[in-house]
Amino acid sequence: MLPxxxxxxxxxxxxxxxxxxxxxTTTFMFWKGxxxxxxxxxxxxxxxxxxxxxxxxxxxxxxxxxxxxxxxxGDIVVYNVKGRDIPIVxxxxxxxxxxxKQLLLTKxxxxxxxxxxxxxxxxxxxxxxxxxIGSVKAYVPWVGYVTILLSENVWAKYALLALMGFFQMMQRx
Amino acid sequence: MPNPKNxxxxxxxPDLKNxxxxxIVQILATKGYTQIFNLIxxxxxxxxxxxxxxxxxxxxxYYVGFEKAKPFTAIGVSLYFVLNVAFTAWIMYVEKGTxxxxxxxxxxxxxxxxxxxxxxxxxxxxxxxxxxxxxxxxKSFTDFFDSNxxxxxxxxxxxxxxxxxxxxxxxxxxxAKGSKDVRKRE
Numbered sequence: 001m002l003p004x005x006x007x008x009x010x011x012x013x014x015x016x017x018x019x020x021x022x023x024x025t026t027t028f029m030f031w032k033g034x035x036x037x038x039x040x041x042x043x044x045x046x047x048x049x050x051x052x053x054x055x056x057x058x059x060x061x062x063x064x065x066x067x068x069x070x071x072x073x074g075d076i077v078v079y080n081v082k083g084r085d086i087p088i089v090x091x092x093x094x095x096x097x098x099x100x101k102q103l104l105l106t107k108x109x110x111x112x113x114x115x116x117x118x119x120x121x122x123x124x125x126x127x128x129x130x131x132x133i134g135s136v137k138a139y140v141p142w143v144g145y146v147t148i149l150l151s152e153n154v155w156a157k158y159a160l161l162a163l164m165g166f167f168q169m170m171q172r173x
Numbered sequence: 174m175p176n177p178k179n180x181x182x183x184x185x186x187p188d189l190k191n192x193x194x195x196x197i198v199q200i201l202a203t204k205g206y207t208q209i210f211n212l213i214x215x216x217x218x219x220x221x222x223x224x225x226x227x228x229x230x231x232x233x234x235y236y237v238g239f240e241k242a243k244p245f246t247a248i249g250v251s252l253y254f255v256l257n258v259a260f261t262a263w264i265m266y267v268e269k270g271t272x273x274x275x276x277x278x279x280x281x282x283x284x285x286x287x288x289x290x291x292x293x294x295x296x297x298x299x300x301x302x303x304x305x306x307x308x309x310x311x312k313s314f315t316d317f318f319d320s321n322x323x324x325x326x327x328x329x330x331x332x333x334x335x336x337x338x339x340x341x342x343x344x345x346x347x348x349a350k351g352s353k354d355v356r357k358r359e
Contacts, residue, residue, distance in 0.1 A: 008198060011213050018220040025227035025253070032230060033250040041239035 020168040040066035040134040045078055045087050046144035051108030052076070052089055059145030062089065064134025070102050071095070071128055076136040077106065082120045087133065090115055102128040180322045189314045190288045192324055193295055194272045197284065200330050206275035206282075212268055219263060223256035274302075280341045297333075301340040308339045 034043045047060045055076070056062070064078055071077055073095050078087045093114060094105035103125035107114035116124065126132060150156045181192045202208070230249030234242040273284040285298040293313045300307035310332070317329040 007208065007210060011210065011217065014217055014221075015213075018217060018224070021224045022220060022257075025224050026257070028231060029227055029250055029253045032234070032246050033254075035239065036243060036247045036250060039243075 016169050020165050023164065023168060038065050038067065038134060040064045042078075042087065042133055045089065046147050047089055048086070048148065049108075051110050052091070053110045055109055056089065056139065057141065059142050059148055061140045061144040062136045063138040063140075065137045066132070066134035068135060070097055071104065071132065071135055077104070077132050078134055078136065079106070079126055079131045080133060081118060082123070082131060088115070088118065089136070096125065104128055104132070179324070181318065181324065183314075183318060183320075183322050186288050186290065189318065190286060190295065193314070193317070193329065194286055196324050196326065196329060197286075197333055198273055200326065200333060201273065201275055204277070206277045209274040209276060209281070212271055212274060216260065216263055216268065219256060219260040223253050223260065226252050226256065282337060282340065297336060299333075299336045299340050304340075306340045308336050310336055 031043075035041060037043075043064050043066075045062050045064065047056045047058055047062060050058055062078065071092055073092050076089060076091050078089050080087055088106075090106040090108045090111075092104050093107045096103040104127075105114055105116070105125055119126065150160065179192075182188045198208070226249055230242075230246050230253070233249075234246050239246075270285045270287050271283055272286055273282075275282060281302045283300045283302050285300075287296045287298075288294070289296075293315060294311045295314055296309070296311040298307060298309045312332060317325050317332075319325055
């Protein structure tokens with residue numbers, strides 16, 4: 001009888017572990033799926049600074065689309081400067097386009113100067129293909145503030161994940 | 174004697190159903206039934222393979238970067254979607270609430286339990302899979318849970334015994350004994 005019941009117990013544990021894993025992997029796959037569809041490595045970003053006020057406030061969530069071959073002057077784009085990880089959300093103020101590539105100059109609405117100082121050393125323009133990860137097509141205000149809080153406290157992310165996992169294991173529906 | 178860990182929340186229908194399902198599994202183990210895990214194993218495999226696919230896509234994307242990994246990420250997402258649809262289809266159309274399958278003496282039984290929201294009834298459907306004979310019955314959870322939330326094995330055991338007997342028994346032997354009543358009894 002004992003070996004029989006341990007077969008039941010292993011499977012029960014595995015079933016609950018599976019439920020937990022599926023929550024994580026489904027969320028992740030939705031994110032990756034959205035990434036592939038929009039062609040952007042980060043299709044949803046949170047506004048981190050006030051440089052685009054009054055259009056965008058810190059904590060707004062932006063939805064990006066990266067399949068426009070050429071970006072227009074006046075569009076708001078998100079870019080990563082070569083070598084840096086922080087996405088910057090600014091407006092395109094100047095562009096030079098050839099058949100091979102498009103070079104952009106950006107500036108935050110709320111900034112006095114354009115972004116020249118933000119670019120890499122001796123870099124005067126952004127490359128639309130290499131550095132722009134998408135143009136902003138839609139936004140939701142405020143909701144992203146939670147992620148700002150989470151990213152500013154390292155332990156908060158792990159605490160939240162641990163809490164999610166704990167509640168998944170406790171449920172057995 | 175009752176173990177406080179086994180106390181069940183009498184107001185929670187899922188808790189009641191899960192506790193009764195678990196108790197029936199134990200009852201059948203003591204009666205010499207060998208549990209067949211095929212349904213559960215296929216479900217676990219479908220689930221874990223999809224998790225592995227997701228992990229592989231995640232790992233590859235992390236190591237080579239978004240641009241290089243894009244085609245594989247697309248494949249990974251599609252495969253994950255297909256596997257998850259299969260997983261859900263398996264649970265909805267194949268398992269259909271079956272929580273136990275077991276065999277004894279050449280007879281294989283399959284038991285499905287269901288509950289309806291806001292109803293205290295526990296519905297059981299016992300099927301003998303080789304003859305496709307099945308027996309359905311429902312009892313209120315009050316018939317085998319005491320007011321403190323502990324399950325009482327005996328009434329549950331007698332009930333499940335009767336149900337199994339009704340599907341496992343051959344028609345010929347029932348006629349020979351001249352007791353057709355056996356199958357009519359719940």
